[in-house]
Amino acid sequence: MSEKTITINNPSGLHARPAALLVKEASNFKSAIKLVKNGKEVDAKSLLGVMSLAAKQNDQITVRAEGEDAEAAVNHIAAFLEQLSEA
Amino acid sequence: MSQTLQGVGAAPGLKLGQAVWWRKEKPVAPSRTITDPKSEIEKLDQAIAQAKEQIEKLREIAAERMGEEEAAVFDAHFAFLDDPAFTGEMKNRIENQKKNAEAVCQDVTEEMGALMASLDDEYMKARADDIRDVGSRLLLILLGKQPFDPSLLTPGSVVIAEELTPSDTAQFPEGVAGMVTAKGSKTAHAAIMARTLGIPAVLGLGSKIEQIKDGDTIVVDGDKGTIQINPDQDVINRVRTQIEQQEKARALALKEAKAEAKTADGKRIQVFANIGSLSDIEIALKNHAEGVGLFRTEFLYLENDHWPTEEEQYQAYAKVLSSFGERPVVIRTLDIGGDKELPYAKLPKEENPFLGHRAIRFCLANPDLFKTQLRALLRASVHGNLWIMFPMIENCSEIRQAKALLNECREELISEGVQVADKIPVGIMVEIPAAAIAADLLAKEVDFMSIGTNDLTQYTLAADRGNEQVAHLYDAAHPAVLRLVKMTCDAAAKANILVGMCGELAGDPSMTELLIGLGLAELSMSASTIPEVKQQVRSTDTAEAKKLAEQAILLEDGDQVRNLAKKG
Numbered sequence: 001m002s003e004k005t006i007t008i009n010n011p012s013g014l015h016a017r018p019a020a021l022l023v024k025e026a027s028n029f030k031s032a033i034k035l036v037k038n039g040k041e042v043d044a045k046s047l048l049g050v051m052s053l054a055a056k057q058n059d060q061i062t063v064r065a066e067g068e069d070a071e072a073a074v075n076h077i078a079a080f081l082e083q084l085s086e087a
Numbered sequence: 088m089s090q091t092l093q094g095v096g097a098a099p100g101l102k103l104g105q106a107v108w109w110r111k112e113k114p115v116a117p118s119r120t121i122t123d124p125k126s127e128i129e130k131l132d133q134a135i136a137q138a139k140e141q142i143e144k145l146r147e148i149a150a151e152r153m154g155e156e157e158a159a160v161f162d163a164h165f166a167f168l169d170d171p172a173f174t175g176e177m178k179n180r181i182e183n184q185k186k187n188a189e190a191v192c193q194d195v196t197e198e199m200g201a202l203m204a205s206l207d208d209e210y211m212k213a214r215a216d217d218i219r220d221v222g223s224r225l226l227l228i229l230l231g232k233q234p235f236d237p238s239l240l241t242p243g244s245v246v247i248a249e250e251l252t253p254s255d256t257a258q259f260p261e262g263v264a265g266m267v268t269a270k271g272s273k274t275a276h277a278a279i280m281a282r283t284l285g286i287p288a289v290l291g292l293g294s295k296i297e298q299i300k301d302g303d304t305i306v307v308d309g310d311k312g313t314i315q316i317n318p319d320q321d322v323i324n325r326v327r328t329q330i331e332q333q334e335k336a337r338a339l340a341l342k343e344a345k346a347e348a349k350t351a352d353g354k355r356i357q358v359f360a361n362i363g364s365l366s367d368i369e370i371a372l373k374n375h376a377e378g379v380g381l382f383r384t385e386f387l388y389l390e391n392d393h394w395p396t397e398e399e400q401y402q403a404y405a406k407v408l409s410s411f412g413e414r415p416v417v418i419r420t421l422d423i424g425g426d427k428e429l430p431y432a433k434l435p436k437e438e439n440p441f442l443g444h445r446a447i448r449f450c451l452a453n454p455d456l457f458k459t460q461l462r463a464l465l466r467a468s469v470h471g472n473l474w475i476m477f478p479m480i481e482n483c484s485e486i487r488q489a490k491a492l493l494n495e496c497r498e499e500l501i502s503e504g505v506q507v508a509d510k511i512p513v514g515i516m517v518e519i520p521a522a523a524i525a526a527d528l529l530a531k532e533v534d535f536m537s538i539g540t541n542d543l544t545q546y547t548l549a550a551d552r553g554n555e556q557v558a559h560l561y562d563a564a565h566p567a568v569l570r571l572v573k574m575t576c577d578a579a580a581k582a583n584i585l586v587g588m589c590g591e592l593a594g595d596p597s598m599t600e601l602l603i604g605l606g607l608a609e610l611s612m613s614a615s616t617i618p619e620v621k622q623q624v625r626s627t628d629t630a631e632a633k634k635l636a637e638q639a640i641l642l643e644d645g646d647q648v649r650n651l652a653k654k655g
Contacts, residue, residue, distance in 0.1 A: 012392070012431050015392050015393065043172060046170050046172035047172075048170045049172040051211055052172070052211070
């Protein structure tokens with residue numbers, strides 16, 4: 001298992017459009033990928049799951065993955081979340 | 088047997104057609120234990136595939152009728168059907184709980200909907216409706232029932248419904264003859280849509296609507312606000328002749344609509360269109376609008392999941408300005424607050440939003456957001472004949488502040504080497520009674536004024552047009568409202584500036600003569616009524632209109648005014 005915690009910088013948080021992009025990115029990996037916010041865990045490959053996190057600017061998100069490409073997945077998704085800017 | 092029902096005439100016109108019920112039933116799923124999860128999951132997969140087909144069809148129709156932006160909501164519906172948290176979870180439960188597909192579909196939809204609705208985020212809350220919509224579509228399919236399919240509507244259909252949302256009316260195919268609902272008033276969104284599409288509508292029939300059966304012959308009279316169910320052949324023939332005559336008159340009006348509108352004695356009255364989105368441009372041009380008297384910019388904000396950028400706004404403004412060429416386009420700056428909510432903005436809830444922090448008040452308090460819009464407007468100004476209008480003005484200081492920001496933006500752009508039109512008329516909406524009463528003071532600060540009768544009426548009469556209990560008190564033809572209109576027109580005449588009207592009253596052909604008599608020089612309305620109003624302008628004599636107006640403001644109520652106007 002691999003994991004990494006990042007902070008959302010995007011002023012409008014993890015909103016509909018970035019959420020959809022994130023699900024697309026996550027779906028490229030074989031590993032099971034989870035996002036965790038305040039103990040709430042959701043499937044990163046589920047748009048509804050990601051949207052229901054309602055992640056805002058300055059929220060801390062932990063990316064966790066399990067599977068053959070877990071490390072690559074965590075690095076990629078964490079970087080994706082960190083670089084989000086006004087989309 | 089023939090029967091006549093009285094409702095509220097919400098969009099004018101007379102049509103004859105066949106009733107089609109637009110039912111929105113809430114399906115109920117029986118719960119049972121299953122032994123073969125595999126075949127249950129297969130059943131669910133088939134239902135998902137069918138739901139996708141339906142949604143694809145809906146999306147196509149919506150894109151064709153309303154444009155890509157309106158159709159995008161169906162993309163979300165489509166995506167949910169593949170979502171592990173939604174249909175994926177249903178399959179898990181079939182496997183683990185050994186429950187039937189219908190029951191897990193209902194459970195997951197309810198839970199997911201409740202979860203989204205509980206989030207502290209307006210945008211996500213709105214997604215709850217999407218989830219429930221998709222979930223009930225799926226459940227209906229599983230139960231072997233069909234959700235209402237708008238392609239059942241054919242030319243000549245009269246849509247009968249408990250209530251219609253704008254997204255329902257968006258799916259109307261071409262040629263729908265009329266619209267009849269149990270709930271709703273003249274100012275409901277569905278009513279505005281009906282007027283835009285030129286479909287006669289009778290709303291607010293209440294439980295009487297249940298007497299209508301699918302396939303009944305219905306006469307919809309949007310002017311009188313009545314419908315007739317299965318009338319005698321005599322009546323049908325009479326109505327047919329009437330419709331033919333009206334269509335001929337309408338065709339003639341449309342043919343003559345190309346020409347400028349002048350009264351019988353030669354006074355020029357400008358007849359403009361109100362526009363609320365880019366898809367309205369074409370309807371306005373088709374009806375020969377002489378310009379745009381009110382371009383509402385809210386759609387840019389409401390249809391986005393972020394504050395629209397300067398570039399996004401610029402593109403929209405440039406499009407509308409270039410579409411109208413030399414004809415004036417009055418663009419109103421952001422008017423939110425009140426009933427409108429921005430999902431991404433987190434505006435605090437107010438006890439009394441219509442008397443609260445909205446429109447120009449909000450913009451002046453958020454100068455960065457306001458300047459983004461003003462910069463976009465100024466950049467677009469080179470593409471046509473831009474007029475800028477500020478909403479909800481109540482004192483001179485607000486105008487001066489707004490103009491100062493506008494100037495600041497102009498100087499910034501010029502120093503950046505961006506071209507801006509030299510002369511851009513700046514005006515205000517007169518919609519707060521105080522603005523009408525003190526119009527002489529405000530007139531000194533601006534190039535034009537436009538009376539927004541919808542808000543002016545509700546503020547003057549202290550009646551919420553959306554509240555069925557007091558909706559009958561809401562009447563733009565009330566002499567008190569007309570007196571405020573006259574005060575505004577008199578002040579504009581004294582200051583020698585243009586005065587117009589962009590509320591719904593302006594688009595009522597039976598009121599045209601009266602409005603000209605009150606002193607209005609520009610009328611802006613839903614595009615479909617332009618040809619008829621132009622005809623009314625041509626048959627008006629200004630001296631007589633003035634006499635009519637003087638009589639009208641001395642009457643007791645709106646009904647008396649309307650009767651007088653009809654006799655005119």
